[in-house]
Amino acid sequence: MTETRWLSDDERTAWVRFTAVLELLPAALDLQLVTDEDLTHFEYFTLAMLSEAPGRILRTSALAARTNASLPRLSRVISRLESAGFVARSLCSEDRRATNVSLTEAGWAKVVAAAPGHVEAVRRFVIDALTAEQIEQLSVISAAMLKRLDPDSRMLASEA
């Protein structure tokens, strides 16, 4: 094994701060959605991805790719959203193993209702805390990290 390259003081400071953000920000966003809309961030994100899909319908595995969720996880989340009336499952005619998940009217209404509060939280904790220049920097920096974290950009791709 080669010698460990420890972090410099500047690197360490940046990392400690960034780690704190990684810990606190998701919790803060979740809290807003759970208290205001009774949705976890992941549930909201799932509904949001569906709402942006053409026809507001997606196959389960396509939705899993967009939300970076495992199939088992997504399957249960869909079940919950289904019993809340926000999504509906239907069979896929092309491949009878597959299931399509579609956003119901109630689900669409839920996204529309929840979006402003969520965006407001994103502004409060992130966007409005930064200058336009810093937002651009964050964008570039995030892209650089994503190249390492997700080389195939499965997370961002709208499906080839």
Place this chain on the structure above:
Amino acid sequence: MTETRWLSDDERTAWVRFTAVLELLPAALDLQLVTDEDLTHFEYFTLAMLSEAPGRILRTSALAARTNASLPRLSRVISRLESAGFVARSLCSEDRRATNVSLTEAGWAKVVAAAPGHVEAVRRFVIDALTAEQIEQLSVISAAMLKRLDPDSRMLASEA
């Protein structure tokens, strides 16, 4: 309610990318530690915080503050680390409600063994993906977000 201020295109791009990082990075760091060291990132962080404390000992609530954990969560994590032999509980002489948690020799050895791999992962996914200038930008940006997320900087403070 006032009119929603939606995100501009640039803001939205930055946010989508940053969200992906928020989702992928913790999972990537966890994966390295779990597979290589059989420790969750939170367990590692707990041991690391203890290892940096004077005398490698801390009261449970002080440790909870440093790790941003609820007492119930930390209590159970300590129980696990204790049965693994990495930490030990002892009674606090000054306040008999409190418990001190100390790092054992085995716990210290575990941190020492795990640190290089973890730092290497941090480098691989974050530090080495960025220029020195970008690391400085990330540091400043994180600080700005933390001011909103954690106004009292409980997370970073080494306890007043």
Place this chain on the structure above:
DNA sequence: AATCGATAGTTGCACCTACAAGCAATTGAT
């Protein structure tokens, strides 16, 4: 010193997620 409220920590219960096993449908090779 007796008491009431706050604090330190643990535990019961419910929920969410991961991993692995399972079932059904599809694809590819013979």
Place this chain on the structure above:
DNA sequence: ATCAATTGCTTGTAGGTGCAACTATCGATT
């Protein structure tokens, strides 16, 4: 046409975390 391997999704089981309830102790007041 048939069988084996793969794919799409669901479910059984185990483990981690949050919230609320609980015990024990401390501190302040009377």
